[in-house]
Amino acid sequence: MTGRLHVIGTGPGNPDQMTPEALRAVEASTEFFGYFPYIDRLNLRPDQIKVASDNREELNRAEAALARAATGVNVCVVSGGDPGVFAMAAAVCEAIDAGPEEWKSVDLVVVPGVTAMLAVAARIGAPLGHDFCAISLSDNLKPWEIIERRLRMVAEAGLVIALYNPISKARPWQLGKAFEILREVLPGETPVIFGRAAGRPDERMLVMPLGEAEAERADMATCVVIGSPETRVIARPDLPDLVYTPRFLKAPSK
Numbered sequence: 471m472t473g474r475l476h477v478i479g480t481g482p483g484n485p486d487q488m489t490p491e492a493l494r495a496v497e498a499s500t501e502f503f504g505y506f507p508y509i510d511r512l513n514l515r516p517d518q519i520k521v522a523s524d525n526r527e528e529l530n531r532a533e534a535a536l537a538r539a540a541t542g543v544n545v546c547v548v549s550g551g552d553p554g555v556f557a558m559a560a561a562v563c564e565a566i567d568a569g570p571e572e573w574k575s576v577d578l579v580v581v582p583g584v585t586a587m588l589a590v591a592a593r594i595g596a597p598l599g600h601d602f603c604a605i606s607l608s609d610n611l612k613p614w615e616i617i618e619r620r621l622r623m624v625a626e627a628g629l630v631i632a633l634y635n636p637i638s639k640a641r642p643w644q645l646g647k648a649f650e651i652l653r654e655v656l657p658g659e660t661p662v663i664f665g666r667a668a669g670r671p672d673e674r675m676l677v678m679p680l681g682e683a684e685a686e687r688a689d690m691a692t693c694v695v696i697g698s699p700e701t702r703v704i705a706r707p708d709l710p711d712l713v714y715t716p717r718f719l720k721a722p723s724k
Contacts, residue, residue: 472542472572472576472577473543474499474544474577475546475578475579476581477547477562477579478497480551481583481665482550482668484589487583492581492583496546499518500519502518502547503534503545503547503550504531504547505548506522512548529565531547540570540576543560551584551585553582554580556604556606586634586668586693589669589697592654593665594665594675595712597630597695597714598715599698600630603624605620607634609644631652631696633648636648636690636692637685637689645694646685652696653681658681661679663675663694663696663713664677664687668693677713701714
């Protein structure tokens with residue numbers, strides 16, 4: 471008899487963006503494994519145990535959680551945003567795939583959540599109203615050459631692009647290089663949204679054309695959304711601009 475392992479997301483940081491299903495998983499769990507800031511967002515009871523670790527220890531964290539669940543403990547692995555988008559659900563699945571046979575019997579429940587690009591899109595209008603993709607700019611787990619190729623291909627395909635992990639002290643140049651690549655393919659007036667801390671008190675939304683976009687506007691709390699050539703900006707007097715991508719796309723002329 472094993473315990474249950476929930477994998478949840480806390481949303482982008484606003485408590486209202488955490489789903490009722492995730493809150494029920496927190497209520498039902500005994501031990502919590504996650505990155506320090508994400509676990510600290512939870513209001514835990516005195517009998518619930520935190521096992522916090524650093525941001526780059528995802529696989530070790532997943533293995534520790536699975537080992538406890540295999541002994542019958544109800545465990546919760548905590549991510550920010552949605553646990554299945556560049557987050558802990560994949561690490562848990564990787565650990566099960568490579569781990570001992572008994573981990574395959576753990577009752578695994580991945581709870582869907584609100585990821586950053588959805589929160590940013592909702593605050594600014596509807597930039598994801600047509601086809602879109604998400605790309606992490608972190609080259610910790612994949613070569614930068616692959617990131618460059620994917621950026622060019624999706625820009626040429628006309629997809630709206632949400633960039634995760636855009637910039638950090640350890641990776642200060644990737645976002646600037648990404649803008650250079652995208653400027654080779656997309657019009658200079660393509661809207662770029664710098665969506666920082668969507669829904670939190672320190673939220674900041676900034677829209678500027680790709681031709682003027684500056685990497686220094688972003689940090690690790692920012693999700694950067696680059697529109698397609700069809701994405702439009704609606705200027706509104708006395709209100710923030712709206713950005714949306716039309717639901718329709720005309721067939722190319724022959």
